[in-house]
Amino acid sequence: MQGMKKFYDVFYNIVMVICKLLLIADILITSFAILGRYVPFLPDPTWSEEVVLTLMSYMAVLSAALAIRKKAHIRMTTFDRYFPKKALQVLDFAADLAVTALALVMLVVGWNYANTVGVRGFYTSLTWLSKKWMYYPIPLAGLVMIIFEIEQLIDDVLNLKGKEAEA
DSSP states (O other), X not given: OHHHHHHHHHHHHHHHHHHHHXXXXXXXXXXXXXXXXXXXXXXXXXXXXXXXXHHHHHHHHHHHHHHHHHTOSOOOOTTGGGSOHHHHHHHHHHHHHHHHHHHHHHHHHHHHHHHHTGGGOBOSSOTTSBTHHHHTHHHHHHHHXXXXXXXXXXXXXXXXXXXXXXX
């Protein structure tokens, strides 16, 4: 179990670094585009808006997947004090199964969509770049969500068996 925790820690940190790099790229490209509009000797890149939106899509879905591991998503906990501990554990397990199913749908359907519809279009300002890159954040997020949900499901099973999962 300890080796698995180390894997998840490393994987989490890698995804976090990717999100940070995407944010830095967004800021730099946006800054350059704004400067290009107001500083006469700098070019205003026509491709900046589409690239920034694409990078932002990757960052948004990956950071949302990161929240699964830390259980940082909005959760309905108002009635938790009225339920027995075992019932809450079963509900957590059911919720994690539902999120895993959603992630699997995102992975499969998103991959198919990116590779069918996405390959038919091209960016307006970067005519050589396929729009499939605009659709890949969905299957990528599904994959990362599945990876983090496996850890959550294992913790749920351990909690149901009466063994506290490692924090």
